[in-house]
Structures are given as structure tokens and as C-alpha cells.
Amino acid sequence: MKTHNLVSRDFRKLNRHQHSVGNLKPDIVPSIVTRSDCILLNFLNIRALIKHDKVVLFDSSSSVPGGARLNESHSHAIFVKELSKRLRLTGTDDEPYEFRALESILVYVMSNLTTEMNVHKTVLRNVLYGLDESIDRVKLRYLLIQSKKISQFHQKAALIRDLLDGLLEQDDVLNSLYLTDKNNGILHHGSDHAEIEMLLESYYKTSDEIVQTVENLKSQIKTTEEIINVVLDSNRNELMLLSLKFSTGLLSMGIAMYVAALYGMNLENFIEELDYGFESIILVGSILMFVLLGFSMNRLKKVGKMTMTGAYREGSLGRKRFH
16 A cells, blocks of 8 residues: 555455455446556456566465466466466567556456357257247246346446446546556646547447347247247147147036936836937937037137237227327
């Protein structure tokens, strides 16, 4: 704090998980804060302090006590190597030191976002392809899990995009990013920040493209869920219709069985004395069964048509009354 002329609150966000081994996930909310002679930056798992001649990385994600390595340690090591390589560049036409450091971090962040987005796209494509072939519980569970992951990734990418967008609208913050000029006594005022503005705008467009792509993925998931709901509703309706048809058939057979039961009793009646009595009972029972079956099926069709057209007719009458 004394070395870099900072106060304790400046380190709370940068160093939040330094001693929390059980919770090493980086903060999802990114931030860029400017001070008199430095920039405090928090992007994904990168927490850094940038000055006009040095960069301090708060590396709490590359290793944990005991020598255990985390999955992102290799990627982080590559980032540190590329950052060192870019910061060693010298020349009169080179960008200021702080701009090179900031751009290296932004390149790393956008590369990670793009890689993660491509992974989500590939997984989602496989899940949707499987659902096109058949719909089952396991595939729907995978779709739900992937939907949650894409929503979380969309939130992370959108926060980074919104942060860059907010910086581009703040002239005083953009002017304060010129640490080298400030160290040399050159102050920027108003809209005198074209260089840093173009740099941030380039990565803002990249982040916006990522957000738009992720939103398209979410739209595909939503469309697929709606189609699945329509298919499942249609299947349920078909099962209900099939059940009603069976119930109608059983009801129609019931009247024939009722007639047969009446004349199947051990009671004497004049029909038993006729030569064509048995055939007559069969004929009457069959006629009653088919009549009732035809009437029930006709009513069932009318009910089906009413569900499709009744709302439209009612809406049409309502519009006529309104006009």
C-alpha cells in the first residue's frame, strides 16, 4: 500500500480470494478503477495493478498451498509469458507501457471468452441434434444444464461488454488512463483520448459479438423448448383422444351387453318360442351399439372442432362488437 500509494479498500476486490482456498472462483463482476498513478483491474481470473512502468499481478488462481495446480494454471502461465513479451517491446512508435499491458489483458480475456463460447456452441449443437432424433428425459436434462451454463456465461460476457461501454462514455476516466503522459507532466482533458478510445472500442465490439452469439444460442434453446412443449402437448392430446375413443367404444358395447344380459336371464318370454329370436336380439343389440358409437364419435369430432375454432369465432364477435 505504501509502495503504490493505495488504501486498504483498493485491495479488497483484487485480493478477495487470496487466502480462501476453498473458494477460488474469480469475481464475476469485472472492474477497472483508476488512481493517481495506477490502474486497478479485475477481469475474470486476472487481477492486476498497472503503472506507467510496471505491472503487478495478484496471482491467487495459479496455485494453492501444498503445490496443487489448478486447471487454469497453464493458461495463466501462457498469459504471463505473452504479457512479459509484449511489455519488453521498445521503440519510439510503440504504445505507452500501460496501454500495452491493458491490451494484453484484454486479448487474454477475449480469447478465454471466445474459447468458452465455442465450447458451449459445440455442446449445445450436439444436444439439439440428439433432441431432433428423439426426446427423452436424459437429453432434456442435458439441455437444462447447458441452458443454465450458457445463461451464466452470457451474464459474464455482458458484464465485460457493459464495463467497456461504460468506460467509453467517461472522458475523465479515459484521460486518467494515460499514466505515462501523466508521469511526464502531460495531462489530457476533454476528448483528447483517441488512442485509448480506439483500443477499448475494438475490444468492446469483440465482446459485443460474443454476447450477440450467446444470445442467439439462448434463443435456439428457447425455440427448442417451445417446440418440445408443443410436441409433448400434442402427444398428450393424442393419448387423451385415444382414451376417449376406447371409452366411447366400451360405452357402445355396453348397450349391446345390456340387451344380451336381459335376455340371457333364466326368464321365460315369447322370444324364446320364435325361430328367429336369437338372431333378432343380436341384430337389435348390434344396431343399438353402432348407433351409439356413431353418435358418440360425431360428438367427439364436434368437440375437437370447437376447441380449434371456438376461440376465433368468439374473438371475431368481440371485434365486431368493439367496432
